[in-house]
Structures are given as C-alpha cells and as structure tokens.
Amino acid sequence: xxxxxxxxxxxxxxxxxxxxxxxxxxxxxxxxxxxxxxxxxxxxxxxxxxxxxxxxxxxxxxxxxxxxxxxxxxxxxxxxxxxxxxxxxxxxxxxxxxxxxxxxxxxxxxxxxxxxxxxxxxxxxxxxxxxxxxxxxxxxxxxxxxxxxxxxxxxxxxxxxxxxxxxxxxxxxxxxxxxxxxxxxxxxxxxxxxxxxxxxxxxxxxxxxxxxxxxxxxxxxxxxxxxxxxxxxxxxxxxxxxxxxxxxxxxxxxxxxxxxxxxxxxxxxxxxxxxxxxxxxx
DNA sequence: AGCCAGGCGGTCA
DNA sequence: TGACCGCATGGC
Numbered sequence: 202x203x204x205x206x207x208x209x210x211x212x213x214x215x216x217x218x219x220x221x222x223x224x225x226x227x228x229x230x231x232x233x234x235x236x237x238x239x240x241x242x243x244x245x246x247x248x249x250x251x252x253x254x255x256x257x258x259x260x261x262x263x264x265x266x267x268x269x270x271x272x273x274x275x276x277x278x279x280x281x282x283x284x285x286x287x288x289x290x291x292x293x294x295x296x297x298x299x300x301x302x303x304x305x306x307x308x309x310x311x312x313x314x315x316x317x318x319x320x321x322x323x324x325x326x327x328x329x330x331x332x333x334x335x336x337x338x339x340x341x342x343x344x345x346x347x348x349x350x351x352x353x354x355x356x357x358x359x360x361x362x363x364x365x366x367x368x369x370x371x372x373x374x375x376x377x378x379x380x381x382x383x384x385x386x387x388x389x390x391x392x393x394x395x396x397x398x399x400x401x402x403x404x405x406x407x408x409x410x411x412x413x414x415x416x417x418x419x420x421x422x423x424x425x426x427x428x429x430x431x432x433x434x435x436x437x438x439x440x441x442x443x444x445x446x447x448x449x450x451x452x453x454x455x456x457x458x459x460x461x462x463x464x465x466x467x468x469x470x471x472x473x474x475x476x477x478x479x480x481x482x483x
Numbered sequence: 484a485g486c487c488a489g490g491c492g493g494t495c496a
Numbered sequence: 497t498g499a500c501c502g503c504a505t506g507g508c
Contacts, residue, residue, distance in 0.1 A: 316487080316508095322506085362504030364504080401492080407489085
C-alpha cells in the first residue's frame with residue numbers, strides 16, 4: 202500500500218464515467234483487474250491523495266490515468282460553449298484512461314446496443330469462463346489465443362448474443378498477426394479507423410472508442426446514442442446541422458468543433474448526459 | 484408489453 | 497445516400 206498525490210484528478214468520475222467496465226465500487230474503495238493484477242484504490246476526500254493497494258508501480262498509475270495530460274490546457278482548448286463548460290466544471294478531474302488495446306477492443310465490440318450493466322456482466326462472465334483466477338473471485342481478461350480457440354457454444358454462456366462470432370473472428374485476426382496493434386499505434390487516426398472498421402462488428406462508434414481509449418487518438422469523437430441525443434437536443438451549431446443529420450457527420454462535426462482533444466469533450470458530455478440527462482443552462 | 488441500451492450490416496428505393 | 501430492419505440480451 203502506498204500513496205500518490207495526483208494533481209487535478211478525480212478517481213470516482215474517472216472510473217464511473219463509463220469508459221472502463223471492470224472497476225467496481227464498494228463504499229469509498231474501488232476494486233478492479235488491471236492485466237494480471239487485482240488493484241484497490243481510494244481517493245481521500247479532503248487531501249485528494251490516492252491510496253493504492255497494488256503490486257503495480259506509481260509510474261504505472263501515472264501512465265494509466267494519463268496524469269501526463271495537461272488538463273487545464275485541454276479544458277481551455279475544448280471549452281466552446283455553455284454545455285461543455287458546465288460539464289468541465291462539474292466533473293473536474295475526470296481523466297481518460299490508457300486501456301489495454303486487446304481488452305478495450307473486445308469490450309467495445311461487446312458494448313453494441315447494450316446498457317452498461319449488461320456490458321459489465323458479459324465481461325465478467327467472459328473473464329470467469331476464459332480468464333485465469335488471480336485471487337478469490339477475480340479473473341484476468343482472457344487472452345486472444347483462448348478466445349480464438351473457444352467454441353461458440355461456450356462463448357454463448359457469456360450472453361454475448363450475435364456478438365460472439367464477431368469477437369471470435371477478431372481474436373483470430375489478432376492471433377494470426379493480421380490485426381497488428383503496433384501498426385495501429387503508428388497509423389494516423391483516420392487510417393487506424395479504416396483498418397479497425399474492416400473487422401465485422403466494428404463500425405465508426407466502436408472504432409472511435411477503441412482508438413480514443415487504447416490507441417492515443419485524442420481526436421476520436423465517438424457518437425453513441427447519448428451524444429447523438431445531446432447534439433439534437435441542444436442544436437449546437439445549428440447552421441452546420443442544416444446539412445448534417447447522420448451519425449457520421451456528427452463525428453466530423455465534433456472533431457472540427459472541439460479540436461484535437463475532442464475525445465475529452467465527448468467523455469465529459471457523455472458522462473454529464475448519463476448522470477443528469479439534459480441539463481438546463483440557465 | 485414495449486422501448487431503449489456506449490451499434491452494425493445488409494437491403495431497397 | 498438515406499431510411500428501415502434484424503440481430504440477442506437485459507433493465508426499466
């Protein structure tokens with residue numbers, strides 16, 4: 202157990218906002234599986250310091266929680282209107298997380314047309330059946346080889362529905378090296394996106410989530426049902442939307458409107474909408 | 484019961 | 497291209 206003193210960081214918002222699915226809260230403590238490690242974290246209310254119960258190093262968490270991001274500077278760059286301004290101030294300290302590419306890829310393939318509790322349940326079952334037990338009740342995320350070789354009847358027990366075949370195929374591509382994570386890191390956003398979208402089960406939204414949360418593409422702007430509703434409800438920038446109604450166009454708009462760190466803007470808007478619905482700006 | 488959830492892929496005009 | 501539909505599952 203050790204202590205970290207992160208600046209401008211809110212653990213609760215960061216783990217609760219819906220970007221990760223394997224952290225659970227019990228009182229003030231969060232427990233999660235990161236790689237082969239079971240991790241417990243608590244942030245003290247007054248001091249803001251982080252209590253870490255884990256084998257992983259301080260440097261790891263600094264990297265994992267993107268403490269290297271200059272948040273004030275990012276806030277300044279994305280603060281374009283009253284709605285995002287409110288979200289930034291209300292959920293101050295929410296940071297994006299650097300997720301493991303493989304786990305992130307499969308998780309968001311399993312997230313299509315599902316509520317967050319359902320997604321969490323699928324990943325829990327998948328880990329329980331195909332991962333390795335780390336300590337009592339906690340399992341690692343299954344590796345690509347295991348999922349590539351799993352038979353569909355077993356995958357079915359994880360309640361994946363029509364997503365089962367898709368993740369098996371994706372796992373096979375990762376195993377064979379046909380899908381190369383290192384290459385995705387090096388590719389520019391739009392090319393990495395095109396590459397991911399060649400997989401069955403990955404459209405614009407899933408590709409954007411994976412690129413944002415695992416491949417350092419801050420200029421991703423995932424347009425899910427909440428973001429679509431926000432844009433339609435507030436008529437942000439309505440001169441643009443006279444000619445733009447579909448989801449693809451909304452993504453393009455987000456990148457233009459919020460700039461390079463639009464991924465951060467997206468996450469704040471998404472969380473605010475999930476927690477508070479359509480907020481009043483008066 | 485019916486609709487929606489961090490959607491995608493196919494079809495049909 | 498744009499609108500509609502089926503796809504499994506679960507929560508409300």
